[in-house]
Amino acid sequence: MELVDTTLRDGEQTAGIVFSADEKLDMVRALNAIGIGWIEAGIPAMGPDEREVLKEMLRVNKTSAMIAWNRADKGDIANSISCGFQFIHVSLPASDFHIEHKLRKSREWVLARLREVLAQAKGEGASLIVGAEDASRADPEFFLRFADAAASCGAIRIRYADTVGCMEPFTAAEIFSDLAKRSPLPIEFHGHNDLGLAVANTLAACQNGIPYASVTSIGIGERAGNASLEDFAGVMRFVCRSPLKLRMEHLPKLASIVRGAARRKQCPQPIYTGFHRKLPFLELDPGLNG
Amino acid sequence: MKLELVDRTIGWIAQSKAGNADWPRLIDLIGKYPVAMIDYPFPIIPAQGSHIKARMEIPPSLLASDPEALKRISMSGCCHAAISMRFGSASLDEAKKAALAAHRHLKSVSLKLPDASKMDAQALDECIAAAWDAGISSIIFCDGQSVLSPQETFGLIRELVQRSCCAIEFCPGNKYGLAAANAFAALKAGVRRVHTCAGGLAPSGAAMEEVLFSAKRFLGDKTDTKSIAQDCGMLLRAAQRDVPSNKAIIGEDIFAHESGIHVDGVMKNPALYEAIEPSEVGLSRRLVVGKHSGRKAIRGKLLDFGVDASDEAAEIIMHQVKRLAEKQKRALADSQLLSLYAEYAYGVAEKAEVLASGAG
Numbered sequence: 001m002e003l004v005d006t007t008l009r010d011g012e013q014t015a016g017i018v019f020s021a022d023e024k025l026d027m028v029r030a031l032n033a034i035g036i037g038w039i040e041a042g043i044p045a046m047g048p049d050e051r052e053v054l055k056e057m058l059r060v061n062k063t064s065a066m067i068a069w070n071r072a073d074k075g076d077i078a079n080s081i082s083c084g085f086q087f088i089h090v091s092l093p094a095s096d097f098h099i100e101h102k103l104r105k106s107r108e109w110v111l112a113r114l115r116e117v118l119a120q121a122k123g124e125g126a127s128l129i130v131g132a133e134d135a136s137r138a139d140p141e142f143f144l145r146f147a148d149a150a151a152s153c154g155a156i157r158i159r160y161a162d163t164v165g166c167m168e169p170f171t172a173a174e175i176f177s178d179l180a181k182r183s184p185l186p187i188e189f190h191g192h193n194d195l196g197l198a199v200a201n202t203l204a205a206c207q208n209g210i211p212y213a214s215v216t217s218i219g220i221g222e223r224a225g226n227a228s229l230e231d232f233a234g235v236m237r238f239v240c241r242s243p244l245k246l247r248m249e250h251l252p253k254l255a256s257i258v259r260g261a262a263r264r265k266q267c268p269q270p271i272y273t274g275f276h277r278k279l280p281f282l283e284l285d286p287g288l289n290g
Numbered sequence: 291m292k293l294e295l296v297d298r299t300i301g302w303i304a305q306s307k308a309g310n311a312d313w314p315r316l317i318d319l320i321g322k323y324p325v326a327m328i329d330y331p332f333p334i335i336p337a338q339g340s341h342i343k344a345r346m347e348i349p350p351s352l353l354a355s356d357p358e359a360l361k362r363i364s365m366s367g368c369c370h371a372a373i374s375m376r377f378g379s380a381s382l383d384e385a386k387k388a389a390l391a392a393h394r395h396l397k398s399v400s401l402k403l404p405d406a407s408k409m410d411a412q413a414l415d416e417c418i419a420a421a422w423d424a425g426i427s428s429i430i431f432c433d434g435q436s437v438l439s440p441q442e443t444f445g446l447i448r449e450l451v452q453r454s455c456c457a458i459e460f461c462p463g464n465k466y467g468l469a470a471a472n473a474f475a476a477l478k479a480g481v482r483r484v485h486t487c488a489g490g491l492a493p494s495g496a497a498m499e500e501v502l503f504s505a506k507r508f509l510g511d512k513t514d515t516k517s518i519a520q521d522c523g524m525l526l527r528a529a530q531r532d533v534p535s536n537k538a539i540i541g542e543d544i545f546a547h548e549s550g551i552h553v554d555g556v557m558k559n560p561a562l563y564e565a566i567e568p569s570e571v572g573l574s575r576r577l578v579v580g581k582h583s584g585r586k587a588i589r590g591k592l593l594d595f596g597v598d599a600s601d602e603a604a605e606i607i608m609h610q611v612k613r614l615a616e617k618q619k620r621a622l623a624d625s626q627l628l629s630l631y632a633e634y635a636y637g638v639a640e641k642a643e644v645l646a647s648g649a650g
Contacts, residue, residue, distance in 0.1 A: 015548035196500035196538035200471030231467035
């Protein structure tokens, strides 16, 4: 399984959190040191200042593949490409609920829009990653049509987003074992922690044929956050005994940068809050264990 | 399914704090939830004023060294005991003897297996047989080292529930953040009693609010959770802890929205970006203005204050909001947004005041 770290995108998107340029560069270096394969670096459409920082992040990055996050909007994508991003993530809703209540459009509109913006990005030579927003509340058959459309436009993978964090690990296992077999593209699972089950759901994805998972350091992210990089790495190593290819000794450094940048005294994940538990690799930084 | 919780919050607070909390109040708080039993670690005397059954964990060796201990425990108001058998440290015979002795003074005796998740099937079978012989009412299956995944928990517990003649309780470990998922797995596998603590505070047991919510959402439990955020907050404060702001189910920021896409969605229909209706857990929604705000969010927020800004105004203010949020490295206070609007609309340049209110 490969990790897509989205601390710099979904993490910073948490209400109230702003990372400075220096903090972002430090995070990129720390993620490189850990050996994270993919970094979702940010949203170039946020504005010219943001794009300057993103360009600097691209320069500082040594070893990870850097991804720019985009709405399904040609202007957004042009901005990402002008920054120098090779990997372009394009997000569109997949659930009828989002399509109807947020976009006020139809399934067919979504597929047409997806094809249109992907064709443009492909023409510019970018590698495409497609995000199916609210996939956990979508009709799985429509998710597969969405994936087919993305595949036919040359996308390299599709994100299955549990946008509101409403899954539980047993249903997730059934869904993923089915989708992993039928999807034309490799799937990335993106789990939110609203019910406290993000890490468990990510593990269920991993055990059922899903090859990519998105995570954030110390689990920051919208609302109750995302699956935590540290917890998931701990689960893979100590519970599943099949460690990810990460240099885990560098995890405390990243966690400490993120904790400072997000101004979080405590994090809900047990290794930090609490309150007592220590992961062997986090004992290196006593400050992290409260 | 009738869910029952074994509480580890009160015992943990009692252990970590010497004595003087408002125990009846804390127990009333826990009593709002389906707590069947409060567990206390030896030798913590159960909090007085409890109308919930108290159970004390005792090592089998205690009875050999202190034959009067059971009598004292029962006189302290604790009528239930869990004989804790760390595998390898005490023989099953010793535990059986302790259980039989405990029956003379106490109403019920459980057998606690702190490392059950590391025991093999044969060892577990021996424990089940011994439990039968000694009149044990429940076996407490603990994942002391946090080695189980939800799938493994489900498989192990389902088999155990079928094999065992006495009730099984499940106490998950929480080293890697899987305790709530494992407790959910155990409930799904047919266990009625799981060990929990408010906010995931204690070293063992799952976060009570997460287990209750999963049980409610996926297993049809009907517990009223409308004040669970406040209740867990008070319990954590009694343990001198704050609730982390993004703690699932009970953190004060879990219904705060800032990013343009999310705020736009929430204004159309909150369920687009919320899995839980805030009032269901005693919290409220908050729209935050900051670096990730979009035009619509700025307009919406200004409308809350009776200001109907044009699209053009919202666009200009949005850029100022982003800059100020970057500069102060956090979201804007309402007063800051209003100052920016005043500056735009009336040309009142009160920069100093804007920045000062941000520092406050």
